Amino acid sequence: MTSTAQPTVPEGRKAHPDHLGHVIFITAAAAMGGFLFGYDSSVINGAVEAIRDRYDVGSAVLAQVIAVALIGCAIGAATAGRIADRIGRIRVMQIASVLFTISAVGSALPFSLWDLAFWRVIGGFAIGMASVIGPAYIAEVSPSAYRGRLGSFQQAAIVIGIAISQLVNWGILNVAGGQRATLAGLEAWQWMLGVMVVPAILYGLLSFAIPESPRYLISVGKVDRAKEVLSEVEGHTVNLDTRVVEIQDAMRREHKSSFKDLLGSKMGFLPIVWVGIGLSVFQQLVGINVAFYYSSTLWQSVGINPESSFFYSFTTSIINIVGTVIAMLFVDRIGRRPLALIGSAGMAIALALEAWAFSAKTAAGTLPATEGVVALIAAHVFVLFFALSWGVVVWVFLGEMFPNKIRAAALGVAASAQWIANWAITASFPSLSDWNLSGTYVIYTVFALLSIPFVLKYVKETKGKALEEMG
Numbered sequence: 001m002t003s004t005a006q007p008t009v010p011e012g013r014k015a016h017p018d019h020l021g022h023v024i025f026i027t028a029a030a031a032m033g034g035f036l037f038g039y040d041s042s043v044i045n046g047a048v049e050a051i052r053d054r055y056d057v058g059s060a061v062l063a064q065v066i067a068v069a070l071i072g073c074a075i076g077a078a079t080a081g082r083i084a085d086r087i088g089r090i091r092v093m094q095i096a097s098v099l100f101t102i103s104a105v106g107s108a109l110p111f112s113l114w115d116l117a118f119w120r121v122i123g124g125f126a127i128g129m130a131s132v133i134g135p136a137y138i139a140e141v142s143p144s145a146y147r148g149r150l151g152s153f154q155q156a157a158i159v160i161g162i163a164i165s166q167l168v169n170w171g172i173l174n175v176a177g178g179q180r181a182t183l184a185g186l187e188a189w190q191w192m193l194g195v196m197v198v199p200a201i202l203y204g205l206l207s208f209a210i211p212e213s214p215r216y217l218i219s220v221g222k223v224d225r226a227k228e229v230l231s232e233v234e235g236h237t238v239n240l241d242t243r244v245v246e247i248q249d250a251m252r253r254e255h256k257s258s259f260k261d262l263l264g265s266k267m268g269f270l271p272i273v274w275v276g277i278g279l280s281v282f283q284q285l286v287g288i289n290v291a292f293y294y295s296s297t298l299w300q301s302v303g304i305n306p307e308s309s310f311f312y313s314f315t316t317s318i319i320n321i322v323g324t325v326i327a328m329l330f331v332d333r334i335g336r337r338p339l340a341l342i343g344s345a346g347m348a349i350a351l352a353l354e355a356w357a358f359s360a361k362t363a364a365g366t367l368p369a370t371e372g373v374v375a376l377i378a379a380h381v382f383v384l385f386f387a388l389s390w391g392v393v394v395w396v397f398l399g400e401m402f403p404n405k406i407r408a409a410a411l412g413v414a415a416s417a418q419w420i421a422n423w424a425i426t427a428s429f430p431s432l433s434d435w436n437l438s439g440t441y442v443i444y445t446v447f448a449l450l451s452i453p454f455v456l457k458y459v460k461e462t463k464g465k466a467l468e469e470m471g
Contacts, residue, residue: 023143023233027150029206030137031157033093033130036100036199038161040123042292043192044069045313046169049297049306050179050189055113059430065117066293067426069124074419076128078412081136083129088220089137089213092129097204099126101197108186108194140213143234152328155392159324161199162292163317168195169296170310179306218247261406262413269413270406275458276398276414282451283394284421286347287444288386290429291316291379301433302358302375303366312376316383323387335463336393340455343389348448350382355441390451400462 044066052062076096084092103123110116134154142150169192173179176188183191211233217226226247227240234243264270269277290298295316299309331339357375360368367375402410432440 020146023141023146023150026141026210026233027138027153028157029210030093030134030141031153032199032203032206033096033134034154034157035161035164036096036196036203037127037130037134038158038163039165039196039199040069040100040103040127040161042162042317043165043169043196044120045166045293045296046173046192046310047179047189048294049300050187051113051116053180054187054189057113059434061113063427063430065113065120066430067423068117069120069127070419070423070426072121072124072126073128073131073422074124074416076125076130077132077415077419078128080129080132084133084136084216085219088216089133089140090207090210092133093137093207094204096126096129096133097200097207099123099129100200100203104194104196104200108190108197137213140215141211141229141233155324155328155395156321159317159321159387163314163321165196166310166314166317168192170307170314173307173310214243215247215251218244219251259409259413262409272402273406273410273413276401276410277417278454278458279394279397280414280418281421282447282454283390284418284425285444285447286351286386286390286451287425287429287441287447288383288391289422289426290444291383293426294429294433295379297430298433298437301365301437302361302372303364304372312379316380319380319383320387320391323384323389324392326388327392330388331393331396332463335461336397337455337459337461339389339393340459341452343385343393344448344451344455346385346389347382348445348452350378350385351441351445351448353378354382355438355445358441359438361437397459397462401460 048062048066051057051065057065080092083095099122103119103126106119106122107116110119134157135151138151138154172183172188172191172195176183176191179189180187182188186194211229212225214226214229214233217223217229223244226244230238230240230243262269262273264273267274295313296306296309299312300306304312327339354375357367357371357378360371362368366372398411398414429440432443
C-alpha cells in the first residue's frame with residue numbers, strides 16, 4: 001500500500017502516460033485471480049442450508065464440506081511459486097482458470113456430498129494458486145512509481161469478488177424463490193455455485209491478452225522478449241539494457257530462504273517468525289470468515305427469512321469494501337500498529353454486542369426486536385473494523401517485518417498458519433453455534449481483546465522503514 005503522495009523516482013523510471021492505461025489493464029487482468037479468490041471463498045455462503053437439507057447431514061459433517069476447500073488452498077499456495085518459476089506466471093494463471101472452471105461445474109452438478117467436497121478441494125487449489133501468483137505477477141510488471149497502488153488491486157479484487165458472490169446469490173434466490181427451488185432444471189444453490197464458471201473463463205481468456213513477467217523471461221534466457229515487455233509497461237524512455245541488468249543483479253543477490261533459516265535456539269522458530277504466526281492466527285480467530293461463509297445460515301438461525309439473510313450478507317460485503325478502501329488510504333498515513341489497535345478495539349466491542357444479542361435467542365429460534373437490530377448493526381460494524389485494520393495490515397506487516405534473509409520462508413509459514421486457523425474457525429462454527437451461539441461470539445470477543453496486548457508488546461511498527469532495516 002502507498003500514500004496518495006507521488007513517489008519520487010529517477011527520471012525515466014516512471015511509466016510513460018501512454019503506457020499507464022496498458023499497465024492498469026494488465027494489472028486488472030491479473031487481479032481477476034483475486035476476484036475469483038474472493039468469489040469462490042464466499043459463494044458457498046448461499047448454499048450451506050440447501051446442502052444441509054439436500055443431503056440431510058449434521059453440523060459437524062456440513063462444516064467439513066465447507067472447510068475442506070481450505071486444504072486445497074494450502075496446497076495451491078504452497079506449490080504455486082515453484083510451478084510459476086518452472087513454467088511461467090501466465091501458465092499458472094491459466095491452470096488456475098481451468099481449475100476454477102472445473103470446480104464450478106463439478107460443484108453445480110454433484111452426485112453426492114463427498115463428490116461436492118472433492119470439487120471444493122479443486123476450487124481451493126485454484127484459490128491458493130491465485131492468492132500467490134496474482135500479487136507476484138503484479139509486482140513484477142508494475143513500474144516502481146506505481147507498484148504500491150497497482151499492488152492494491154489484488155486486495156480490492158478479493159473484496160469485490162466477495163460482494164459480487166453475495167449479490168449473485170441474492171439475485172438467484174429471488175428469481176428462483178428459494179434455495180432448493182428449481183430453475184431451468186437445477187436447484188437455486190446449484191446455480192449459485194455454477195455461475196462462477198463465467199468469471200473463471202474470463203480470467204483464462206484475459207491471461208492470453210497479457211504478457212509474461214519480464215523477470216521470468218529473463219530467468220529463462222528470453223531477454224529480447226523481456227525488453228519488449230518492459231517497453232510496454234515502462235515506456236520507451238526507459239533504458240532497457242540497464243533495466244535488464246538491474247533485474248539480473250537482483251536475482252543473483254537473492255537468498256533462497258529455507259525452513260532451516262527460521263529456526264531459533266529456544267522456542268523452535270525465531271521470535272520474529274512467532275510474531276508473524278501470531279498476526280496470522282489472530283486475524284482468523286476473531287471469526288471473520290463466519291461472516292463470509294455462514295452469515296446467511298447465521299441470520300436464518302435467529303429467525304430472519306432467507307431473502308433478508310442473503311441481502312444482509314451482501315450489505316456486509318459492501319461494508320467490507322468500504323473498510324478495505326479506508327485501510328488503503330490510511331495504512332501509510334497513520335501506520336500499521338495504530339490501525340491494528342483501532343481495529344481490535346472496534347471488533348471486540350462489536351463482537352461483544354453480538355454475543356449479548358444472541359444470548360436473547362428465544363426457544364422459537366428468533367431474536368427480540370431490539371436484540372435483532374443490535375445484532376445486525378454489530379455484525380456490520382465488526383466487518384467494517386476488521387476490513388479497515390487486520391484485513392489489510394496483517395498482509396502489509398507480513399510483507400515488511402521479516403529480514404531479507406528469511407522473508408520468503410517466514411511469509412510461507414505465517415500464511416500456512418493463517419490457512420490452518422481459517423480452517424479451525426470454519427470447521428468449528430456450525431457445531432459451536434449448535435452448542436451456544438452467544439458463547440461462540442464470546443470466544444471470538446476474547447481473541448479480539450487478546451490481540452491488543454499482543455500488538456502492543458510484540459509487534460513493531462514498519463511504516464517508513466526500508467526492508468533492509470528489518471531484523
